[in-house]
Amino acid sequence: MSKPRVLPEPHRYAICADDGIQMKEFYKGVFEEVFIFFHPFIKPKTIDYELFQSDTFPSKNEIRDNCEKVTWKEFITLAGLNSFRQLDIGLRTNILGLKKEYQDLQSAKLIQETCEKVKIVEPKVISQTL
Numbered sequence: 001m002s003k004p005r006v007l008p009e010p011h012r013y014a015i016c017a018d019d020g021i022q023m024k025e026f027y028k029g030v031f032e033e034v035f036i037f038f039h040p041f042i043k044p045k046t047i048d049y050e051l052f053q054s055d056t057f058p059s060k061n062e063i064r065d066n067c068e069k070v071t072w073k074e075f076i077t078l079a080g081l082n083s084f085r086q087l088d089i090g091l092r093t094n095i096l097g098l099k100k101e102y103q104d105l106q107s108a109k110l111i112q113e114t115c116e117k118v119k120i121v122e123p124k125v126i127s128q129t130l
Contacts, residue, residue, distance in 0.1 A: 019102075038084075039123035040069035041115070049119040070120055079114040081107065091122065 017026035027034050044052070047066040051058050058066070070078075072087055081087050090107030092098045115122055 038072045040071055041075050041123060042067045042121040043070050044119065044121070049121070052121045067121075075111075075114070075120070078118060078120075079110055081110065087111070094122065 012027060012030040017023050023036070024034050042052075042063060044067050047058060047062060072084060076082075076084070076087055079087075081090070086104065086107050089098065089102070089104045090111045093103040093105060093108035094111060111122065114120070
């Protein structure tokens with residue numbers, strides 16, 4: 001009979017903090033500073049919004065030259081959301097990045113409806129293609 005195998009502790013460079021653990025505390029002693037980057041939403045100005053819905057997705061240069069960024073703070077106001085947390089959970093629900101018990105389908109739907117109504121592109125679409 002063999003002994004059960006024990007996995008080593010995951011390397012801090014390769015994992016994220018578990019839910020409920022603050023990032024700065026999780027990475028204490030590993031990094032001097034911790035920064036969080038929020039990919040912006042994109043508002044097409046001189047190119048067609050429909051280009052973002054097909055195989056003709058604009059290049060990084062086309063996005064830079066023909067679109068404007070919409071911050072999370074601005075989008076929260078546009079969508080009538082309550083917080084960065086609600087927006088984050090809604091976005092992660094849309095990309096199936098959460099277990100069912102943590103999903104917020106109502107916020108996810110509100111985000112999608114706002115994007116379609118105002119013709120704004122979600123960050124997930126942009127970050128996956130650049």
